[in-house]
Amino acid sequence: MPDDVPSSSSSFSSHRFLWLSDVHLDPYYGTSLAFQESYYVGSNCDVSDDDDETTTGRYGCDSPPSLVVGTINASRGAMTTTKTTTADGGDGGDPSFVIVTGDVVRHGIDQIYVTGDFVEGAESRLDNSSSSAAAAAAVDDAASASYHARAMAEAGSVMGEFASALRLAYPNSIIVICLGNNDVVPDYYLELFEDGNGNGEGGGGGEVPPTPETAGMLGVLYDALVGNIDDDDEDYVPSSILKSEDMSTFLRGGYYHRTLHDGSMIILSLNTVLYSAFHGPHAHRYIDDPGGQFAWMRMILSDCRLSSRPCSAMIVGHVPPAMGSYRHQQLWKEGYIRTYYKIVKEFDDVVMGQLFGHLHSDEFRVGLANEGNDGWIDENNVTSIPALSTPLLLGSSVTPLHGNNPSFRIVRYDRGMRRRGGTTSDDDDVGYRIVDYDSYAYSAIGGDKNDGGGWSKLYTFSEVYGDAASDIIKEEGLSSGTFRAIVGAMEDGRWGGESPISRVYRSFKLSGANREENQFGANGTCDSNCRDDYVCIFQSTTTAGYERCILERGKVWYRVVRRKAPGTVAGVLFAVIIVGVAFVKCRRMRRDKRKHYDFAPSVHDEVRDDGMDARDQEMI
Template structure:
């Protein structure tokens, strides 16, 4: 298996130029399933299966393949959910998070490798006990007990200053190089499932104020940013539910929309699905309203904001294929150029994953980059091409053989509308209702057209057959005359030719 190359040819209006491409290796949502005994031998016996979280052997298998493919990525990104789903003891939770991080460190934080694992310190909802539980504490006066419970996993990979900051807040900023800062978010308090309920707080942990100030400082310093986190600020494609409380989605979007010139990427996990959300511009919002979509939120013109991407999961809990991703980015502009998904089906016989390259966005979706303009063109094509949208849907679960079809009007409407970055459930639902009605109308028109065509074809066929019968009768009459005039041999040849003609008509 060849390593990923570091060069990529791109075509501009005048000629072909070669640019240097750097790579992000992106793992997420392992949900490491270790034995309750915390015994390594017991953990090694846990099977790999659809519908279950990932045992250690599945994580090792993924890392083995990734290491051969990309031995020294520019950075290793992990967007949360280290531990298995379920009610976990503090001891089990701590052990699961530590083993997940330490296993990744064996491959990508070694003496011969410059990769940092700071950007694996992203907390998922499954990294707390109970699930989604974290008290909102004052970062100026104390460490957060839930964060500090698991932060020992990064004792050997994170600087002391970053670790102290992280223990108090659950978020941090990491300088990838002199030009790019990776901002990690603590998304847990924004979830509607967060316990205790703190949805009345305008800014849990002071994170929004910090994010705004950080982006302002980066712009002032001439630097760029990637924003990463676990739970994405979206309306979910699966249930049409908000992943963040809607007020928090709006606040986040209001902040990032002010810094479209420096934000180059937004990466999240959680949904176990490879998806994106296209920002809505004012013109697109107006177009939706003209098509009957009731738009509740006042979408500012964010056409220059980069799309928001969700990544694959290693855990096959939701019958998705285990998968990870590699992002290509321009080493000069830091624009995201492409993504490649690596994964495979789980063999029932061997419990092994047939790791391979599943698809690359540039070839699969016909895009030259992952910019807003290119993604917009893809969405326009998908809206008019049911098979293309179906392929996007199939790819979302890393091409799992257990993935169902999505060609009916309801499923197509839901997934088409999920391509847009809505702020409210009402807006998403209105889009689905309007799109479903339009697709159902199109389907009915097609059926009527097919029915009409079938009727016309039946009428035409009947006419042709009747004509053939009449012609045959005429030929029989002629043949009889030929028989009288030219003998049986000539008549037989004429009738044989007509039987062939009649059979062809029918």
């Protein structure tokens, strides 16, 4: 048991699960090959082995192995000291399951092997039509192609190392690890080989199913998560995260599911890399259902609904189908956003939660459904999150790369009355719901944990947001209704400025990190522009939706002042001015956010073939 075991939780439930996200394990931390963000000028990830800071990590650096092991140990300690009234399994200290919402592997792992001109995907790219002549020649260069295979193998090794450590800590728990954009090589680049000839992006069933040897990066990750990796360490523990029956879906598209509680709960692990706005190699092509994942998702949810007993489904993935809060980027391609929400809305009665990562910060997204608008212009145009029963919960990260404290969550869930279609009735089926969670953070980054820092419980959701939504939390748990009430409290105008709930939200966004250079934590100011930005980010799924939201909030000023502007001409002129001001305001807000969040130099080209600046990616 580590010395810095977090304090126990103040409330109990019959079931719990551990939630980790964005681990970004860097086995090269402390060496010249360590990954480092450029905007932390004073940060040095190349620290000597005898430096005490090596064991804690630093802001601006990815996670050293000791920090990752410490995180797992701290989570184990927290689980042991918060045993549930009904044992989840084993000795009662084990969670029912463990969720890792993607990005286990450090950033830029392919950079380690760069020796000359960089060509993304040189080991497997089939379509070089957009490449320059020099790049096409490099693809044929065996020396250039070989390092990609080495980078892929290294990513698999990191994934296997982490999965084995997690399995060793939780031998009796189901463990679900989603794929993130940094778990594939290069970043965001993932080809599908479901029919054995490289045409797997179409989602149709091929005659020759893929094998681990023919599935490229998915084959490497499958071997790592099954435990089929070479390791001479006699203490090595196979990860056994995946099972042989997962082979067909994982090798086809990187997705799988788990059933627990005697079939009354299902976890769907999605591969959201396929839907990312930055997914390669076919960035310019839109494929209705890459890897057949949407069809599979609909089938699993349908089976859950038709089950002989009440069944609840939890959807987990890495990149959320929403807007990013730092660079204000649309994270999924619009067509995939439409399909995803169409499916989730159809099966709203069985979906108990939507958990994602990627942003490295403690956030949420929710359909606000105000003034009769549930987010749909029509079913083919979804620019904001529809009125669903469950919000999107976004997990904070283990890596302190972006100035946040490392963190994890212990989430409590139980059976209860489920909300269906935004209402609750006595006729609703009884299913599982998320009822609360404890967030834990590590506050000794780059320093001595004996100076008062270390792992401790940061907050309990129901306690810090109780003033805004205590009655709803008691009745519904962490439903969309709960988060709508929180957003309402954040907008409470009684305070003549930022509300206390808004300050609470911002204080936890970076898991308690309050360094002066953090522009998005508690130290930053949040004026009316900032508050408009938060509300629009909470509900928007596309860039167009976000900008329209900002414009609509500008019209609120118009509706208030219009009553004091007599005359039709004056009213029209005022409306034009307000819309123009709101448009400029929207653009300025996006620009101001961007200037505080520059990205580290990367081996990736700064300008892609389609003209998009690669530095616009929400997270590299």
